[in-house]
Amino acid sequence: MWQWLSAPDYWSARLVVSHLLALGYLIGFVCFLRQFRGLLGSRGMTPIADHVERVPFKRSPSLFHLRSSDRWLTAAGWTGVVASLLAQVADFAPLWAWPLLWGLLWVLYLSIVNVGQIWYSFGWESLLLEAGFLAIFLGPAHLAPPAPVLWLLCWLLFRVEFGAGLIKLRGDSCWRDLTALHYHHETQPMPGPLSRWFHRIPRPLHKVEVLANHATQLVVPFLLFAPQPAAGIAGLIIVITQLWLMLSGNFAWLNFITIALAFAGMGSWLLDPVTPAPPPLQDSPAWFAVPVLVVTALFVVLAWWPIQNMLGSAQVMNRSFNKLHLGNTYGAFGSITRTRYEVIVEGAAGPHGPWLEYEFKGKPGDPHRRPPQVAPYHLRLDWLMWFLAISPSYGRSWLPGFLEALLRNEPEVLKLLRDNPFPDEPPKLVRADLYRYRFNTRSERKTTGRHWTRTKTSEFIRPLGLEDLR
Template identity: 70%
Template structure:
């Protein structure tokens, strides 16, 4: 009776989706565990207790409304880490254990995101939550993958890709005249080890890259719903494109998640005997599909509307979201360089960040799929000081106090013995060195001072 609801040819696809998603959850919980004290802890830049005092549960559903302490937050992260590791072998578990484990992971990460404030205002956080929620209903290896859940995952991938393609065509003219990659590899938020090489590719090849991007995001998504083997081919195109993006820059786990979703469209018969869906579970999947059909109204309306927005969650559970990225391209790269001085007559020494450009001689590191949240916000800060309104004064104060938890977010503290007397931020223009400049100086960047961003401040000034 319920044979239509099962898709045994997608057993391998489910295996890939669930295991890659478990790894992504693991990255998310580890990232939270390692960074939350400096960003969100009781003495962090934007403390969670202060947020909870002004935002009610209905506006940010989270376990932390019941109780918050740094120790409790760390405990939630550790449970998530262990749960993510167990999810790698959960396909061997019975259906009830599968449902319990994946639901727990989703609830824990939702609790973190909903109190994460500006540090968690990234599209891939909502994408992880939406994909994680759907994976609850994929089921373990003892049953066949549910057809409708695979379609919902494919529909999620469609929104990610097509939404990104639309926002580009509607946004910056450089996407339409195919010149966007004249700038993007150099001005993207977090360049990687190969970004300079990509930037120095011939300009005609940059135009081919943009054209291929348009095909992948505006045409290929429709083929995901075509009969096999066309859908599998479309999924492979998406996966290859995401691999190209992984090589050219650092976008946290966005590319990993998009690749994960691409497997949901791939039918790879493996010949393993699997049982059909239990009737009660099949009914649950049908109800899930009906709920997402309703939730899809808002992202569809957004994509079809003239004023499309990127990365918007239409509800506090982060389900049925709209996605998109880089509707506009920055032509010139600016960086905020933070410095300290031991006294009024001492030389200024630069703080080093783990991922973002600073020292011109330092090669851009490979960070993704890990997410350095402060480094990303520093890129936004260079676009507009308004992005730092909630946390930049606290960062300056933390550096003036040599706050241990905040300093752990950095790569290099030039004042290991005692705090600086003064902290300032300078505004620089950065560009990649040419091949000749690289051979002559050994530098990856050329930077030119533009002016002050934050004037020299002492603790007394902040008081």
């Protein structure tokens, strides 16, 4: 009866998508476990316990409204890690276990995002949640993948790519005159080891990059809904483009999840040669097929908001229209900063110094240090330091707590940094200055050994002690 719902030719696509999404969840939960104490824990900069007291459940649905102790948060994180690992072998599970396992992953991560405050305000959080929700209805290996779920995954990928392409054309003239990459590789939030090389390639090639980006984001996504082989070729182009972006910078798991989605449009002709042979496939039973159709109808309704946003004149990036983070709109880099500024934080044992710099794990600091490869891991504090350099308003909720943690040598917050220049006793004063950074040329790099040249432009935060913060 439900044979028409099945898409057996996309069994390999389902296999790849589900395994990559499980890995995406694993990365997300590991990031949470390694960082939440300094960000959201009881001694963190913006404790979850304070947040759930201010914000009711209906505005931030989360399991942590029940309990929000560090022990409870740790248990939830480790449960997510175990469930992510189990999802890698869930192909062999009975059909009833699949939605339970993937539903658990979605509920746990939704609970984190909804109380994660500014630390979890990035578009790839919603992307992981929406993709992870759809994975609940993909089913294990012995089930022929439901075609509507694959369409919805392609629709999600379409919104990611087409939304990003539109916001670029509308948001900044440098995307229209093809000069965006004269700046972007140098000024992006988290440069990687090869970013300086990308920045220094000839400018005509930068224009080719921009043209290729426009084609990939504004034309190729429509081919995802075309018959094979066009849909598979479109997915392959998107994968290649995302790998290029992963080489040129660190964008957490945005590129990784986008690649996972791109496989949803690839047919057997493309994936069967590199994936195992499928077992004998069964069609969806009624108890599974009916929820698939209900979810499909739900996403048809939810499509109104992102379509309205993309076609409207006031398009916004990375917006969730509901607290379940389903049917979101996406986009990135609607505006490009032309000059890179960094907030450099220092501490001193007294008013006369010496002032010692705090080094972060990913963001530029020491000019001699090569930008590290971080993605698909996500350094949340480092990213917000980039936003802070754009506008101090981005630090309103967390910056005072960060400075106080430095003045107290709070160990959980200091773990978020690369090193602590005051290991024995905390500094008496902290301050921050704003510096302009630019990549060195090859000759400058050879002469000085530095990857960056930096110049102080202004005082960002005057020297402060604990009494000043109070």
